Amino acid sequence: MCGIVAATAQRDVAPLLIAGLKALEYRGYDSAGLAVLDDDAIRRVRAKGKVREMEALYLADPLRGGTGIAHTRWATHGVPNEANAHPHMVGRVALVHNGIIENYASLREQLQSRGHVFTSETDTEVMAALIEERIAGGVGLREAVLATARSLEGAYAIAVISRDEPGHVVGARRGAPLLVGVGIGENFLGSDAQALIQVTNRMVYLDEDDVVEITRDSVQVYGLDGAPVERAVHQSELSTDAVERGEYRHYMQKEIHEQPRAVNDTLEARIGPHGVLPNIFGVGGDELLAKARGIHIIACGTSYHAGLVARYWIEEYARLPVSVEVASEYRYRDTVVPDGTLFVAISQSGETADTLAAMREARRRGYLATLAICNVPESSVVREADLKLMTRAGPEIGVASTKAFTTQLAALALLCLRLAEQRGLERDRYADLCAQLAHLPRAIEEALKLEPQIAELAALFVPLEHALFLGRGAQYPVALEGSLKLKEISYIHAEAYPAGELKHGPLALVDEAMPVVAVAPNGPLLDKLKSNLQEVRARGGRLIVFADESAPMDTGNATGTTLRIESGGTFIAPAVFTVPLQLLAYHVAVLRGTDVDQPRNLAKSVTVE
CATH class of the missing domain: 3.40.50.10490 (Glucose-6-phosphate isomerase like protein; domain 1)
Structure with missing residues (x-):
């Protein structure tokens, strides 16, 4: 939901930002905009509708500069229009934001009492105003963002620039994804790797409550207390070919036809001639699964449907009780957790807010362990889970999920078979189920x-x-x-x-x-x-x-x-x-x-x- 791209470079960044937004269009949005800093001035262009409509405005009057931020917005606070589109500018500050600030109303009232006049209906403008206010009080951009982040309740990923600090972009995240793209003489921020793969394949994945400052030549991450922290640089395996439509009319059609390959990749090196291979869920995974006396599956949308299929499988073949629940409902009821219950979170992106929050809540409720089934290795759900199984679907651009669903089913089938084998499923029946699963890519090919x-x-x-x-x-x-x-x-x-x-x-x-x-x-x-x-x-x-x-x-x-x-x-x-x-x-x-x-x-x- 929404997309962020930011850059600081020795070249004009607006074309890079627009290309990044186009790579993020699959996430869904209703307006787009960008802001570029040059010669101590920030220029901005925004438009309701698609990126191409904003791009047409940019091409009519190009924005030049080596520092910039860009955004595609999916409306939450305020209707979809140009005034509510990002970036939001207050004084010397421009800011883009994904997420929802839950205490924005009280913060807005405080700012209004101090004379601030708002030009939008968004919670985002509140953050820009708070940062501007702190800079006016004499602190730098990074310190202003840190202080503002400490006052926020809710979920956010932000990228901020200030006309006082050309060449600097500051980002922060809590409950919404944000990563750094590391280049040579240029660095980037993005909502996910697909926004940045055209310019770099070296990524730094930020943790909860990280604040990052990038310049052309440096990347420094800080904790919310302002102390520097280290985050590893990862080599992304994503390729630009993976996000091209190729011969297909739509991404959805392409992704439907990619399912035999995606399912085969999900099963590869996880199932062999004699069954499911050991420790595919991580170190100690088999031992934890052997202790499970029940399964609680949490997911949303299509992933929830995959969980419902798994309930039939696990109860029939592994003889374990399974409950499946929509994540947004799970969070707000007082769940009874029987001893030995394994919590399973299913998410394509690994950043689904309700699923991620449910998994964090599960840690407080005394589950045996948490298992993530996900398509994105560096996502929050995966990093925070005790056990994990990646689905290997590859990038899924179409909003309507297809290959994510069938690869989730393949992963859940592996889970079912491991549980069933541990609980003494007859050997002949187990062998037949494994053979069926190994045949799945071919069966999907025939169905196509x-x-x-x-x-x-x-x-x-x-x-x-x-x-x-x-x-x-x-x-x-x-x-x-x-x-x-x-x-x-x-x-x-x-x-x-x-x-x-x-x-x-x-x-x-x-x-x-x-x-x-x-x-x-x-x-x-x-x-x-x-x-x-x-x-x-x-x-x-x-x-x-x-x-x-x-x-x-x-x-x-x-x-x-x-x-x-x-x-x-x-x-x-x-x-x-x-x-x-x-x-x-x-x-x-x-x-x-x-x-x-x-x-x-x-x-x-x-x-x-």
Whole structure:
């Protein structure tokens, strides 16, 4: 959510800042701006809408200078408009900010009582005013930022420049990501590595409450008390090719097709001919897992759906009780934590505010240990967890998550198998499940071959405004994920239900204008699902069934469609059946002409509550 890029260099930085913002567009935003310092003056350009609209203003009147900050904003305090867009300027200070300042109202009142007049509705301008006030009192930029940071409550990542200190940028973070890009004769700040990979692959990941000052030739990190601290420089493995769209029309389509490779990478060197390899969760991980007497999974959105699938797996094969909860709800209730409960946090970015806060709360509640399943190695969730398993999905640019979901399922399947083996799952059954998991990349490749048929089927949905998704057992979370994808990018209202719940209410909605999408792998619940679909058929509903190639399935009327999929087995079927639902949502959105990669009102990395 939101994006920060800052630079100090011997060359004009505005083109670098704009390129960095474009690399961060996937995060979601509704306005953009940049400010550049040169000749003791700060010049600024801002615009509501996309980066390209702000860039057009810049090109009409270029901003020259070697020090600058830039931002894409996703509105929280104040409507999306130019006045609320970042950077915010107060006196000699310009500032950009991600996050939410919870005590901004009281700070704003104090500033107003001292004569400050605000020009925006944002909490960000409060910080700029506090820093300006302190500089006016005689301290330098770094000291002013440190003092201001100590007065803030909430989450923030900021980058600040002052016309009194050309060549200096000061950043700070708490609860929102910020990192340093280390160059030669130039240094940078960014929300994530993708913003900076075009200029450097050497990164410094800041810890909670770090304050950093960069110049062209130096990087110095400080604790909130002002004392210097050391932070290691890491070589990023991210490549510029990884964030290019290539031959695909949209990033989402590219990322759907990257899933066989991404899942294979997630499984590589973690599962072998004889099963899951030891210590893939970190040193001492197997010993901690062996002590687990229950699992509590916390996540948001798509990651939450992955957790729901894992509940079915772990309870069936490892015979451990599992609860799965939305992170934003977990934080605000008084949870009972049975002895020996393992806390599992799932996050694509590793910076999801609610998930990160839930994990920190879990440390106070007496869990056995915390395990992070995540795609970003240097993220806060990963660094703060006791155990970790990286999903290796690579950069995911499209806001609607695809390969993050299937790689999370692959990682959770590894967790399930390790727990099941430790608890004495029959050897033949364990070997079969491992073989299914090893086959998953190939099964996803086969599912992708359905794309031409699904693209044709998508035309049915274009004039419609509602859809139902159905599944049973571990396919119910897959139905939830399918409905989420459709609503996210096509703006069609979609809901998902366990198929057995149809007669408890949703059946009232079914008619010839309501498509009903069902996922139907072969298995013990197939006959029950077929009975549920008969209820839809009897009421004239249009059935779209994704069925296992070995499942006896017939829509039974001229308005139904059945597409066959080789699931590869009941264990991996949830991951395989997810793929055609992703393709369906994608092609419906393309035909409806929506912004597939950056759907309205949504952000990729949700770093605020």
